[in-house]
Amino acid sequence: MTSTPRRRGADRTEAIMRTTVELGQEIGYPKLSIEAIAARAGVGKHTIYRRWSSKGALLLDSLLSLDEPELDFSYTDDVLADLREQAHAAVELLARPPVGPLVQALIAEAQHDPQVAAELKERFINPMAGKLVKRLRTAQEQGHLSPDFDLDLAMSICSGPLYFQFLIIQEPITREYVNDFFGALFTGMSPRPAARGKAVRQDR
Amino acid sequence: MTSTPRRRGADRTEAIMRTTVELGQEIGYPKLSIEAIAARAGVGKHTIYRRWSSKGALLLDSLLSLDEPELDFSYTDDVLADLREQAHAAVELLARPPVGPLVQALIAEAQHDPQVAAELKERFINPMAGKLVKRLRTAQEQGHLSPDFDLDLAMSICSGPLYFQFLIIQEPITREYVNDFFGALFTGMSPRPAARGKAVRQDR
DNA sequence: ATGTCAACGGCACGTGCCGTACCGATAGGG
DNA sequence: CCCTATCGGTACGGCACGTGCCGTTGACAT
Numbered sequence: 001m002t003s004t005p006r007r008r009g010a011d012r013t014e015a016i017m018r019t020t021v022e023l024g025q026e027i028g029y030p031k032l033s034i035e036a037i038a039a040r041a042g043v044g045k046h047t048i049y050r051r052w053s054s055k056g057a058l059l060l061d062s063l064l065s066l067d068e069p070e071l072d073f074s075y076t077d078d079v080l081a082d083l084r085e086q087a088h089a090a091v092e093l094l095a096r097p098p099v100g101p102l103v104q105a106l107i108a109e110a111q112h113d114p115q116v117a118a119e120l121k122e123r124f125i126n127p128m129a130g131k132l133v134k135r136l137r138t139a140q141e142q143g144h145l146s147p148d149f150d151l152d153l154a155m156s157i158c159s160g161p162l163y164f165q166f167l168i169i170q171e172p173i174t175r176e177y178v179n180d181f182f183g184a185l186f187t188g189m190s191p192r193p194a195a196r197g198k199a200v201r202q203d204r
Numbered sequence: 205m206t207s208t209p210r211r212r213g214a215d216r217t218e219a220i221m222r223t224t225v226e227l228g229q230e231i232g233y234p235k236l237s238i239e240a241i242a243a244r245a246g247v248g249k250h251t252i253y254r255r256w257s258s259k260g261a262l263l264l265d266s267l268l269s270l271d272e273p274e275l276d277f278s279y280t281d282d283v284l285a286d287l288r289e290q291a292h293a294a295v296e297l298l299a300r301p302p303v304g305p306l307v308q309a310l311i312a313e314a315q316h317d318p319q320v321a322a323e324l325k326e327r328f329i330n331p332m333a334g335k336l337v338k339r340l341r342t343a344q345e346q347g348h349l350s351p352d353f354d355l356d357l358a359m360s361i362c363s364g365p366l367y368f369q370f371l372i373i374q375e376p377i378t379r380e381y382v383n384d385f386f387g388a389l390f391t392g393m394s395p396r397p398a399a400r401g402k403a404v405r406q407d408r
Numbered sequence: 409a410t411g412t413c414a415a416c417g418g419c420a421c422g423t424g425c426c427g428t429a430c431c432g433a434t435a436g437g438g
Numbered sequence: 439c440c441c442t443a444t445c446g447g448t449a450c451g452g453c454a455c456g457t458g459c460c461g462t463t464g465a466c467a468t
Binding site for chain 1: 308312315316347349369374388391
Binding site: 238239240249250253 | 453
């Protein structure tokens with residue numbers, strides 16, 4: 001009889017997360033208020049507070065509910081190309097709404113909410129980092145990567161500059177940047193004995 | 205006659221920034237309210253709003269007013285050692301209050317306040333990055349760095365992973381990490397023709 | 409010494425959102 | 439077909455925001 005017929009719990013959970021993403025795109029995720037989400041979703045505030053302990057927790061679930069295309073590495077015998085390909089895909093995903101702004105807001109939240117920080121790491125950062133480490137391990141086993149390399153260190157070297165550009169510089173990350181970046185990583189910063197090719201600008 | 209005799213404008217500016225740092229250390233910079241700062245500093249809210257357009261602007265000025273030791277690069281003929289030394293100093297500075305939490309809070313603010321982001325870059329990030337680029341340029345001129353290397357790219361490669369550890373991983377950055385990190389950067393991730401030494405773990 | 413004026417501390421206001429509590433309605437499981 | 443957990447809605451006290459006003463104060467020029 002009511003215009004919005006009562007739905008089961010799972011339906012509401014989904015509706016709230018969908019509304020969170022929508023409303024966040026309209027007014028910006030940092031400005032989102034629980035009140036506004038509840039009003040827009042046609043839901044009592046209690047129904048939100050019962051499910052999520054903080055705005056950050058809601059944002060994280062909303063992000064993960066987006067089921068964007070899984071980013072998985074290729075496993076060709078060209079690690080460098082595989083890393084570049086993956087990075088291009090990740091950059092593209094982060095470049096536009098809703099994923100980019102959501103991740104940005106979540107990382108900001110994580111700076112002052114340890115619980116959000118822990119969950120973000122566990123459910124978003126670590127899975128991506130894990131895939132990267134796995135890819136690097138394979139490369140190492142196949143002799144395509146320096147053998148005495150701590151893989152976690154390698155992971156943060158591969159990831160760090162991209163996060164730096166995303167969070168600090170906050171300017172669009174070009175394909176050229178990604179290409180040059182990985183080229184430089186593999187070649188190293190030391191000058192080579194002159195025989196070798198250019199250190200960067202070696203697009204594939 | 206009043207217990208707090210009137211002071212000149214500059215005095216108040218300084219008092220407010222000092223109170224900001226103090227109170228922030230006690231209750232955390234994200235929880236800081238203008239009201240609380242004004243009350244603690246014995247100052248009207250207007251006096252704060254007249255000087256700073258946002259909490260982020262106040263935090264940034266407060267940070268820069270700390271006149272911590274200037275971090276300047278050494279210019280020996282060992283770039284790698286100079287970079288490590290500088291990184292160690294920076295990590296140490298960021299590891300403990302008030303600088304670390306302040307920078308963290310500012311970067312969080314910068315994620316949803318473009319004005320803070322711009323000022324933070326201009327007055328904090330860029331100066332440090334500039335020194336790094338300058339040091340790298342010298343190294344390049346002296347042949348200690350691969351000659352065809354975009355210096356801005358090199359800068360973000362050197363900085364990124366440290367910010368990544370600081371903001372995302374949020375675990376203390378050890379001296380060993382910094383040492384391994386720069387060792388890896390200069391050696392490159394490609395396997396070497398077996399002749400060369402280990403890629404990492406080469407403490408000086 | 410006196411006058412001027414901008415800046416000041418203090419206070420109050422309206423607004424927005426927080427997180428909680430209570431209500432009557434309702435739907436699903438026993 | 440009833441029972442009970444969950445629901446939407448509403449109201450609440452509390453806090454901080456940013457602004458406006460008021461009477462005071464102190465630096466500076468006269």
